Each structure stands twice: as C-alpha cells, then as structure tokens.
Amino acid sequence: DIVMTQSPDSLAVSLGERATINCKSSQSVLYSSDNKNYLAWYQQKPGQPPKLLIYWASTRESGVPGRFSGSGSGSDFTLTISSLQAEDVAVYYCQQYYSTPPAFGQGTRLEIK
Amino acid sequence: EVQLVESGGGLVQPGGSLKLSCAVSGFTFSGSAIHWVRQASGKGLEWVGRIRSKVNSYATAYAASVNGRFTISRDDSKNTAYLQMNSLRTEDTAVYYCTRPVSHNWFDPWGQGTLVTVSS
Numbered sequence: 001d002i003v004m005t006q007s008p009d010s011l012a013v014s015l016g017e018r019a020t021i022n023c024k025s026s027q028s029v030l031y032s033s034d035n036k037n038y039l040a041w042y043q044q045k046p047g048q049p050p051k052l053l054i055y056w057a058s059t060r061e062s063g064v065p066g067r068f069s070g071s072g073s074g075s076d077f078t079l080t081i082s083s084l085q086a087e088d089v090a091v092y093y094c095q096q097y098y099s100t101p102p103a104f105g106q107g108t109r110l111e112i113k
Numbered sequence: 114e115v116q117l118v119e120s121g122g123g124l125v126q127p128g129g130s131l132k133l134s135c136a137v138s139g140f141t142f143s144g145s146a147i148h149w150v151r152q153a154s155g156k157g158l159e160w161v162g163r164i165r166s167k168v169n170s171y172a173t174a175y176a177a178s179v180n181g182r183f184t185i186s187r188d189d190s191k192n193t194a195y196l197q198m199n200s201l202r203t204e205d206t207a208v209y210y211c212t213r214p215v216s217h218n219w220f221d222p223w224g225q226g227t228l229v230t231v232s233s
Contacts, residue, residue, distance in 0.1 A: 040219035042158075049210055049223035050158065061221070093158055097218035100174050102148075104158040 002026050002096050006105035012113040019081040021108045023094035028074045031098065038098035041070055041079045044107075045090045053092075054079065086112065115139035115222055117211050122227030125201055133196040133227055135211030143167060146214050147194040149185065151207035152226070161209070164194060179205075201231045 003026040013019040029038045037057035042050035052061045054070040057077055067082040081088055089112060094105040121133040135147060146169070149161040162175035164185040173185050184197040194211060208226040215221050 038217060042220075049212075049226055050220070051223075052215075052219060052221040055215075055219040095158075095219065097214075101176055102160050102218055104160070107157045 001101055002029065002099055002103050004094055004096055004103050004105040006092075006094060006108050008108060009106070010109040010111065012111045013081075013084045014113045015086065016083050017113075019084050019088070019110055021079040021092050021094075021110070023072075023077040023079070023105050025075045025077075025096050025098075029096045029098035030074050037073055037077070038096055039070075039072075039077050040095045040097065041068075042093045042095065043088075043090045044093065050093060081110075084110075084112070115213065117213065117222065117224035119209060119211055119224045119227040122209065122229045124230045124232065126233050127201060127203055127231055129201050129231070130197070130199045131201065131229060133198070133209055133211075133229070135194040135196070135224060137192050137194070137211075137213070140213065142192040143189040147185075147187065148212050148214055148218075148220060149196050150210045150212060150220070150223075151205075151229075152210070153204075153207040156207075159207075161196070163214070198229070201229075203231050205229065206231045 005024045007022045039057040041054040044050045053064050058070040069080050071078050091107045091109050093107050116138045118136045125131050146165045148163040162185050165172040182200045187194045208228050210223050210226045212220040212223040
C-alpha cells in the first residue's frame, strides 16, 4: 500500500503571506502511460466534509480560487496558497488515487499567525 | 446538484452491528462507484471501502482494518449505497462519509457524514 506523509503537521502563516504544504508518497504516483500524477488535495473546515481543491496534482477544481496551486511530480508534491486569507483556515489533505487502497496524508492544520 | 446524504449512525455497543445508508441524487447513480471514508474525532481521513457499478460487477474492496467485518452494497433502484458494519470495535468510532469517485478516483463531492459511536 502507498503511504502518504504530509509536512508540517501544523502551520501558522500571516494574512497575505504564502503558505506551503508538502506531501510525499512512499512510491511514485506518476503513471507512465499517461504521464499524470494521481494526486489530489482537499480542504476541510471544522464541522464540514472535505472539499476537493486540486486533482492531477496541479489542476484546480472549478470554483477554487486562483491563490491555490499544486505542484510536484513522482513522489513529492506541494500545495501553495499564494496569499493567505482568513477563510483558508482549515486542515488540508493530500490523497493518492494511483492504486487501491486510496490513501490520504495525515493532514496539515493551517492557522493564522 | 450532486448530493450524497448519509444516515443510520448512532450509538452501538462493542460487538454490535449498524447499517449506514448513502442516498444520492443529481447524477446517474447506477453508473458510478461509491466509496466510504471515515474520520475519528480530531483525526485524519481513512478510506473504508468501495463498491463499483453493475457494469463492473459490483466489485467491492475494503481497508484491511475493516475487511471481513464491513460489507458495502447498493440498490440502484433506490439510488442508495449501504455500509453494513458488524463486530464493531471502539476504534470504529468515527464520522462516516460516502463520496463519489470522479474520473480516476479523486472524490467529489462528499456527504455531510454520519456519526457512529461504539461504546458500552
């Protein structure tokens, strides 16, 4: 099974500053036949279900603000929020869908400094 | 609008059983797989299992932690999926979400979840 590890576990960033969350998979999630990274990012606010932000490692879901971006390939990925807004306070999860079982990182809690 | 609504959660004693439902609307349920994901209080997301569509023989798969105790089924005539949970343990206490896989299995959207508490 693929294991997903995020860093850091928690992060405090000032409003308007950049937030960066890392995600590492125990094996590559880059599928050679289509050259796509099978990696998604979710945002979960308190009392709410997760919300899809990004898939294919860097494709923003419709309606997701442009300040959210995903990057990386193979086993190392990054979610970046370019200018933190108050409404971005949440826990963020990466997820691999390269193989079954799909697996999530442990989550990164993002707070305002 | 695509919607998934879970129900059936509650308090159950260790060793007991519970059956959750996931009612869906806004998309062609019969053509879609359904996944279950759980989240213990203050913890991360744990995939529980999935059931595929009729064209994929209703194939199921489960996490090792629930294999042999949990069973996922579906009724396409009712647009509803089910999670039958037997031999429940205290560590099964969690909010259980159902969700729809998109394309190659990212998940969108998710239901609001239903809380299962296993306690004596």
